[in-house]
Amino acid sequence: MNSEDSALYRDITDFAHDTPMWVQHGAGIWTEAGLLVFAALFATAWWRxxxxxxxxxxxxxxAPLATAVAYVCSEVLKSAVTEERPCRAVAGAAASLAACPPHGDWSFPSNHATIAGAAAVALALVRRALLWLTAPLALLMAFSRVFVGVHYPHDVLAGLLLGTLVALVAVRLGRGPATRLAEAMRTSSAPAVRWFTGPGAAPVTSYGSHARR
Structure with missing residues (x-):
């Protein structure tokens, strides 16, 4: 492992132990709860x-499908690289704030960072203004994985990049077929299918288009 990356990992985990207890607990909660926040944003985007x-x-x-594809890609890459977690591999590092995952749950890339990167980008493709919310959330989640001691900095950087790339490619390749499927589903005879896709945009009527009586 690169000595500079290990040194940066030690610096961050030492800093984590010097922070107030509420910061440590908050990071421990956010590193997992952030996934629920992105799930809620997916649901909100679908509903709108x-x-x-x-x-x-x-x-x-x-958006959520692209994020799931990114997660699968991350898992495949983990299995190929088999990098040990820093909470076991870095000598002299402070104890991790989160439980160190068992051997075989590899470190590179970070699944959480991959999911966060993919979700942030996919949601921004739904509505561009969301990037101002999702990008900071993704960066905070990625940093929290190093802060609690279960990933190297390069793990989370690679995860963010992987998630971004996969989300962009998946949405670009899938939006044409998905659009045609949505059009077909909105004319389905099944009420549940029509409810899932929604009624679509309301027709725009120009002022004064109604005939005068």
Whole structure:
């Protein structure tokens, strides 16, 4: 392992132990609860997209799927690299604030950072303004994985990059077929299917378009 990366890991974990207890507990909670925040944002984006165009709905529906694909890619890469967790491998490091994952639960890349990166980008593709919210959340989640001692800095950087790349590619490749599927589902005879996709955007009527009586 790169000695500079190990040194940075020790610096961050030493800093973590010097922070107030509420900061340590907050980081421990956020490192897992952040996933729930992104799940809630996915649900909100889907609900709003039910009253939008088929194209917008397709991207909102693809966002969690793209994130799931990114997670699978991260797991495959982990199995190929088999990097040991720093909480076991770095000599002289402070004890991790979170429980060190067992041997075989490899370190590179960070699944949490991959999910956060993919979710942040996918949600920004749904609504560009969301990037101001999702990017800081993703960066905070990635940093928290090093802060609590279960990942190297390069693990989370690689995870963010991997998640970003996979989300961009997955949404780009899937938005055409997904848009056509959304259009078909909105004309389905099954009420549950129509409820899932929503009624779509309300028709725009121009002022004064009604005939005068």
């Amino acid at each position: 997209a039910r009253r939008d165009t088929p194209h917008a709905f397709a991207i909102a529906a693809l």
